[in-house]
Amino acid sequence: MLYDDPRLVALYDVLNPFSADTAFYLELAQSAGHIVDLGCGTGLLACELAKRGHRVTGIDPSPQMLRVARTRPEGDKVTWIEGDASALPFVGAADLLVMTGHVAQVFLDDAAFLSTLRAARRAIRPGGAIAFESRNPAARAWENWTRAGSSRRVEAPDGSTVEVWQERCAEPDPVSTGRAAFTTHYHFMPTPGAPEETLSATSELRFRTLDELARSLTDAGFAKIDWYGDWNRAPVSPASRELIAVAR
Incomplete structure (x- = not known):
């Protein structure tokens, strides 16, 4: 999960x-x-x-x-x-x-x-x-599920910097199926106590x-x-x- x-x-x-x-x-x-x-x-x-x-x-x-x-x-x-x-x-x-x-x-x-x-x-x-x-x-939100269209940097509670973005999966086609799948990427910038790391998770919405x-x-x-x-x-x-x- x-x-x-x-x-x-x-x-x-x-x-x-x-x-x-x-x-x-x-x-x-x-x-x-x-x-x-x-x-x-x-x-x-x-x-x-x-x-x-x-x-x-x-x-x-x-x-x-x-x-x-x-x-x-x-x-x-x-x-x-x-x-x-x-x-x-x-x-x-x-x-x-x-x-x-x-x-x-x-x-x-x-x-x-x-x-x-x-x-x-x-x-x-x-x-x-x-x-x-x-x-x-009708607003076709999935069209912005690209790194260029969705990337943002936030500060985590521990003070580290994290870049977060979504990338839409090729399937299913949201226009014909009413569903859209995407992967959210969490890129944790390196800190003195932790290495650089990216976590990813795929979700699907109706x-x-x-x-x-x-x-x-x-x-x-x-x-x-x-x-x-x-x-x-x-x-x-x-x-x-x-x-x-x-x-x-």
Whole structure:
């Protein structure tokens, strides 16, 4: 798994800091009592929600990510569960369930995605909502998965410099299959205590259109869906980078 290596887990928050998406979900959650963060990662959003007085359950399949989450400020106020949507029947009714960080795209199989949405529907109390985002395939994000288009240098928590970039794999073809695979490279610059080293991990994502996402949400039992094309709640357009769903 990508985040089995503690060096990559340590980089996660550096590469995915508090940003406009975090602010969007915090605003959405203002009136929610119990919030479930499915695919919570290192717990940045979950702990911020707990800090603001919400009851929060964070669920993630990675024990390494949850290890970081538990040590965050406010981490002791969150209920952490190592698992996936199969844990939802045991967490209590939720006012809001979120899947952030493009978690929805990890489900390559449509049946598995629908099963997760149905589990979420059962876990959400009447009047509650699910919210998540998925990259808009019309924006063709995979075209920037090259070293020239995606490379950035960041400082790791230990002070070392790391260059990170993505390179798209030749197969599958995202236009015809709705899937795109890529390899993320982490090039650790040499330090007095460690040699130069590059770690690489390959991932695959599913790019669903708005119609495909809407059909899955409807089939899962959600009756009303609000769509946004960016974190400022602009309507979806062909140029939108995101497809953000808030469904009830």
